[in-house]
Amino acid sequence: MKGLLDLDLVFVTGKGGVGKTTVAAALAQLAGRRGNRVLVCEMDRSDALTTQLEADPVGFTPREVTPGVFAMTMDTEASLREYLKLQLRVPIVGKIGGLARALDFVATAAPGVRDILAIGKLCYEVRERHYDVVIVDAPASGHVVGLLSAPQAINELVKVGPIRDQTDWMVEILRDPGRTGAVIVTTPEEMPVEETLELAGRLSRETVVPLSAVVVNRVLPELFGTREEAVFEWLLAPDRVAKISESVGGDVSLLFAGARLAVDLRRTRAEHLERLQAGLDRSVPVLLVPYLFARSEGLRATNQLATFLEEELGT
Amino acid sequence: MPGVRRRYLREMTGQGEVTERGSKTQAHPPRGGSFEGLLASREIAITCGPGGVGKTTTAAAAAAMAACRHGGRVLVLTVDPARRLAGALGLSGIGNEERRVPDEAFRAWGVVPRGELWAAMLDTKQSWDSLIRRHAPDARTRDQILANPLYRNITGRFVQSHDYIAMERLFEIHSEGTYDLIVVDTPPSRHAIDFLDAPRRMAEFFSSKLLRWLIAPYRSRLVNIASRPFSQVADRLLGTQFLVDISEFFVLFQSLYDGFVQRAEAVSRLLRARRTSFIVVTTLESASVQEVESLTREIQKRGLHLGAIVLNKVLPEYxxxxxxxxxxxxxxxxxxxxxxxxxxxxxxxxxxxxxxxxxxxxxxxxxxxxxxQQQEFRPASDVVTTVPWLDGDVSDIGTLLRVGERLWE
Missing domain, CATH: 1.10.287 (Helix Hairpins)
Structure with a gap:
């Protein structure tokens, strides 16, 4: 398998709240730094991605937001218009005034319609090679499987005709481990790890998209090794705490309580990390990025994350 | 053994005597402005908020506390596709059916609940099927719908159908009158807004003129659908079999129309009723706070009751x-x-x-x-409660009650 940054199409997913968008933005920055022409696509209209890149909101038409990085927001109606215009040369496109309403209506009945239009647009950009790499800030765990399996779902429903031909080439792109990959972002906490393992299973069972990497975000630094930990316990004796407090001119007991909490948090998280690694296929690289204390959002945090990812990728 | 529980809860709070609350059937002093009062006075509490903030835990903790303190029968219903609640509740797997959390799970922590805690997880497919069974005019229509490939695809594959069915299931359980309190956990907030609108969208969909127009040729048994320009395009795009499936699906669904629309309207009414309250959960990360501000606006715009805001995973003040x-x-x-x-x-x-x-x-x-962040956050509710970061995970009733204790304060 090729490296993450050699792929043409990368879906970044994970449980809500783990920093999926920041990782997608960081991967885009990293690819951009290396001189690639990058398309990064936000799948909902929250503008979270452009916020992470410190850029104004974008629409369906991509705009260069940082050097080499073009951002867009998925819009299924616009995607349908483009598709009808480019792929089928349907003559009445200009006349379909009620397209938005009709699409809304059909999508209410069959939500997969939106999924296929979204994934179709992404695959189209890959096929036409408008960019070196397309990075998708994909929906969270529960929804990404629906998105990635939409072409097969349509294949099951529609047996013949141009739609069928359309989905076939999409599946070809999506299943190629040299071109397409999913990245699951997680944190070393119980539920995110559980959901990551569950999602990894569902991706391999229900979609053709290969899992390229798991990014573990917000890994806490290790405070003490075994010897340091023994010293820490030794320091906790009341007379020593009192003595230290006296020397520094302030009560240090809460500083010690804080360190205790940090050690406990780190320990629980280390256990989850082990569980994650044990539950994943060994061929899937697990990239660790540290908890950023100083900044949690914006371009600064995104760039820092990009640097950590670069180190982890070791390329 | 209420004494044991009191001792336990005292340890939890580090405070003095914990007073007994009357069960929900007994007269209650008005307790406006507290989380506890909120749960005592409502029949349905719905937790919503951005992803990863701890909605499921909050819902489970609130339900566990209500079962312990208020008594009565309390149900926690999780609609999140991931199966996460089971572990914390000591259940090997929560199905579509409600199951009681055994008292032993509480006793292990020195707590004897006054009431009963029940848990259920939403199984979208099963819920849809039972909805079809209820509304289908006859056995033949029922079987045809259940066997229609489009129906199977929609209900089986696409998680979005959670939105409506979750509300529908909540309505069903509530109308059975089995529980004193139902606490419902929802998908993340972008979807939570969808979820608020799901019943209305469902009603609109089935009342749509477009739907009637689309299936008209099938109703009049004029199979020559190519006579219409729209169908012509659709036929070129999708192929005839798919159109037949889709039309059959809609025709069959039309027979369920009255039942569906009425039901969707009733569900909407229940969500707006004063006995239903929304609990917004968030962390103090700026992205979450922004999302929550817009979510609370949406809740209020729709005339829904915003009962409390829970600030979760907050670092200790020191x-x-x-x-x-x-x-x-x-x-x-x-x-x-x-x-x-x-x-x-x-x-x-x-x-x-x-x-x-x-x-x-x-x-x-x-x-x-x-x-x-907390200072700048203008909460839209007078009940704002803070739950600190835990040093471990919520994987048992004891930890769940610890979270519950903080909610109650």
Missing amino acids: FASAMLAQTARELADRAGSVSQSLGGEPDLTERVLREIADSFLNFNVVARREAK
């Missing part, structure tokens, strides 16, 4: 202290000389002291950011 940060800096500066004075292994001790100081200063930055 981390934000400027005085302690100063002490930490002093400690870092004097780590060398302090270590010398303590004996032992000074080099190692110095390293440890520096780490302690450093770690504190790291968390101090985060805590100050959170405090600022």
Whole structure:
């Protein structure tokens, strides 16, 4: 398998709240730094991605937001218009005034319609090679499987005709481990790890998209090794705490309580990390990025994350 | 053995005597402005908020506390596709059917609940099927719908159909009158807004003129659908079999029309009723706070009752202290000389002291950011409750009750 940054199409997913968008933005920055022409696509209209890149909101038409990085927001109606215009040369496109309403209506009945239009647009950009790499800030765990399996779902429903031909080439792109990959972002906490393992299973069972990497975000630094930990316990004796407090001119007991909490948090998280690694296929690289204390959002945090990812990728 | 529980809860809060609350059937003093009062006065509480903030845990903790303190039968219904609640509730797997959390799970923590805690997880497919069974005019229509490939695809594959069916299931359970309180957990907030609108969208969909127009040729048995321009395009795109499936699906669904629309309207009414309240859960990360601000606006715009805001995973207050940060800096500066004075292994001790100081200063930055965030956050509810970061996970009833205790305060 090729490296993450050699792929043409990368879906970044994970449980809500783990920093999926920041990782997608960081991967885009990293690819951009290396001189690639990058398309990064936000799948909902929250503008979270452009916020992470410190850029104004974008629409369906991509705009260069940082050097080499073009951002867009998925819009299924616009995607349908483009598709009808480019792929089928349907003559009445200009006349379909009620397209938005009709699409809304059909999508209410069959939500997969939106999924296929979204994934179709992404695959189209890959096929036409408008960019070196397309990075998708994909929906969270529960929804990404629906998105990635939409072409097969349509294949099951529609047996013949141009739609069928359309989905076939999409599946070809999506299943190629040299071109397409999913990245699951997680944190070393119980539920995110559980959901990551569950999602990894569902991706391999229900979609053709290969899992390229798991990014573990917000890994806490290790405070003490075994010897340091023994010293820490030794320091906790009341007379020593009192003595230290006296020397520094302030009560240090809460500083010690804080360190205790940090050690406990780190320990629980280390256990989850082990569980994650044990539950994943060994061929899937697990990239660790540290908890950023100083900044949690914006371009600064995104760039820092990009640097950590670069180190982890070791390329 | 209520005494055991009181002792347990006293330990939890570190406070004095915990007073007994009457069960929900008994008269209650008005307790406006507290989380506890909210759960005592409502029949349905719906937790919503951004992803990863702890909605499921909050829902489960609130339900567990209500079952312990208020008594009665309390149900926690999780609609999130991931199966996460089971572990914390000591259930091997929660299905579509409600199951009681055994009292032993509480007793293990020295708690004897006054009431009963029940749990259920939403199984979208099963719920849809039972909805079809209920509304289908006859057995033949029922079987045709259940066997229609489009129907199977929609209900089986696409999680979005959770939105409506979750509300529908809530309505069904509520109307059976089995529970004193139902606490419902929802998908993340972008979807939570969808979820608020799901019943209305469902009703609109089935009342749509477009739907009637689309299936008209099939109704009049004029199979020549190519006579219409729209169908012509659709036929070219999708192929005839798919159109037949889709039309059959809609035609069949039309027979369920009245039942569906009525039902969707009833579900909407229930969500707006005063006995239903929304609990918004968030962390103090800026992205979450922004999302929550827009979510609370949406809730209020729709005339729904916003009962409480839960600030979850907040760092302990001492981390934000400027005085302690100063002490930490002093400690870092004097780590060398302090270590010398303590004996032992000074080099190692110095390293440890520096780490302690450093770690504190790291968390101090985060805590100050959170405090600022909390200050600027204009809560739209008078009930705002804070739950701190736990050092471990919520994987048992004891931890769940610890979270519940903080909600109650």
